[in-house]
Amino acid sequence: MSDMKQQISQQSEQAPIKSSKKRTCARHCKRFWWLYLIISIIIIVLVVVLIIFVAVPKVAQHKVDEAELDIQGVHILDTETNSFLMEINSTITTKGGIKANVDGFEGEMYLEDYEPHTPFVTLKFPPTTNDKHQVVNTSQHIDIPDMDAFTRYNVWFHNNETLRVTLKGKTKVKPNGLDRKSSVDFKKTLEIKGLNVFAGTEVTEGHIGLQKDANGKNFNGTAKIPNASHFTLDIGNCSFTNFIDDEKVGTLYIDNLLLVPGDNVVPITAVMDQVEIIQTLQKRPYCETGIIPFKMLGNSVVKNGQDLPYFAAALASINQTVNIDIGAIVEKDLGAKINCKD
Numbered sequence: 001m002s003d004m005k006q007q008i009s010q011q012s013e014q015a016p017i018k019s020s021k022k023r024t025c026a027r028h029c030k031r032f033w034w035l036y037l038i039i040s041i042i043i044i045v046l047v048v049v050l051i052i053f054v055a056v057p058k059v060a061q062h063k064v065d066e067a068e069l070d071i072q073g074v075h076i077l078d079t080e081t082n083s084f085l086m087e088i089n090s091t092i093t094t095k096g097g098i099k100a101n102v103d104g105f106e107g108e109m110y111l112e113d114y115e116p117h118t119p120f121v122t123l124k125f126p127p128t129t130n131d132k133h134q135v136v137n138t139s140q141h142i143d144i145p146d147m148d149a150f151t152r153y154n155v156w157f158h159n160n161e162t163l164r165v166t167l168k169g170k171t172k173v174k175p176n177g178l179d180r181k182s183s184v185d186f187k188k189t190l191e192i193k194g195l196n197v198f199a200g201t202e203v204t205e206g207h208i209g210l211q212k213d214a215n216g217k218n219f220n221g222t223a224k225i226p227n228a229s230h231f232t233l234d235i236g237n238c239s240f241t242n243f244i245d246d247e248k249v250g251t252l253y254i255d256n257l258l259l260v261p262g263d264n265v266v267p268i269t270a271v272m273d274q275v276e277i278i279q280t281l282q283k284r285p286y287c288e289t290g291i292i293p294f295k296m297l298g299n300s301v302v303k304n305g306q307d308l309p310y311f312a313a314a315l316a317s318i319n320q321t322v323n324i325d326i327g328a329i330v331e332k333d334l335g336a337k338i339n340c341k342d
Contacts, residue, residue: 063100064173068093069188073261075232081306083143084234086121092134102128105171105186111153112164112189120149125169144310151310157229158314160194193229197320200226204265206329208272219270223254223322226263233259235311236303240296242270243319244280249273252296278338281326287340290327295319 075087104127108119121142128134144150156163166189172181206221213220227233235257242250250272257266277292286292298315301308331337 063094064102064171064184064186066095067188069167069190071190071192071230073230073232075234077232077234078141079234079236079303079308079311081308082147083141085139086123086142087139088123088137090136092128092136094132094134100129101174103172103174103181105169107167107169107186109165109167110149111156112166114152114156117166118146118149120144120146120153123167147310151313154310154314155317157194157231159197159318161196161228162191163194164189164191166190195227195229197318198225198227201320201322203268203322203324206324206326208274208326208329208333210274210334212271215269217253217269217271218274219250219252219272221268222265223268224263224265225259227259227261230261231259232261233311234303235259236301236308238301238311238315239299240315240320241299242272243295243297244276244292246295247276249276249280249294251299277326278330281330281338282341284340284342286327287338290325290331290338291323292326293321293323295321 069090069092071088071090073087073089076084077087078085105125107123107125109121109123110117110119122145123138123142124140125136125138128136153165166187168185168187171184171186173184174181202224204222204224206219209218212218237253237255238257240252240254241248242252250270252268252270254266254268257264280286280292281290297319298312298317301311301315327338
């Protein structure tokens with residue numbers, strides 16, 4: 001009995017202590033409510049600031065990094081010595097999600113696999129959104145910013161089956177519902193198809209004459225030039241030095257060349273050293289098939305009286321070999337079959 005009384009006595013002594021603590025806490029909160037309100041406001045402001053200045057930019061950058069840029073066509077037109085008109089038809093594909101507007105920006109293009117990354121062109125891209133599918137077309141007169149860089153790009157584009165080009169710029173993204181824009185980096189590296197030295201070019205028709213025509217030419221015909229890229233190139237008048245077994249045998253001309261994607265059927269003319277060609281045609285193995293491999297090396301490119309050094313350098317950077325059935329052409333036009341000399 002005495003133990004039970006002692007326990008009841010202890011509980012009755014502790015109850016006022018707990019009650020007293022609650023009353024003290026209530027008085028403290030009532031007295032310092034303004035301090036807790038300030039602390040709450042500070043926490044809310046910090047959270048909002050972190051969201052706006054840290055989380056939103058990171059999300060915006062992530063969305064830009066996820067976007068896929070696809071180029072459907074590029075037109076290089078109105079070519080001049082130091083400038084040209086560049087048109088790009090492209091699409092940007094995103095995963096959608098947060099609605100946002102993307103500011104227009106200037107994008108620099110450079111060869112990804114050549115250091116330093118010197119831009120060969122700078123383009124102005126229009127404003128877009130982050131819709132799942134965006135059509136982005138641009139048309140701009142370009143003053144060539146760096147002739148060496150632009151020439152190098154054309155050489156790579158002419159010589160390679162594929163090459164990597166990077167488009168890089170800075171823009172701003174404004175999510176719907178927010179007044180503040182977030183700065184983001186736009187950088188996309190694309191693998192594009194090059195001209196591959198016009199592999200597959202063939203002369204589909206040819207005529208050779210004993211005398212030169214009014215323009216000083218003694219050969220004319222038709223060539224099929226494949227363009228595996230998405231580029232349309234306003235090249236103009238170009239000439240090629242022709243070689244057989246490293247011996248110069250003439251010059252071939254293509255006038256007003258506008259190269260479009262796919263197969264291009266174009267008229268060609270040439271000045272040929274007929275004596276050298278006939279002598280070559282009498283040698284083996286050429287006399288057995290009548291087919292002679294002509295090596296062609298770019299000589300000049302002129303458009304409306306202006307030299308286009310960037311195209312000329314590309315065509316002159318590497319030999320292109322085209323097999324021509326000269327035996328059949330000579331037999332058809334001159335009525336003579338060339339036999340082996342030995």
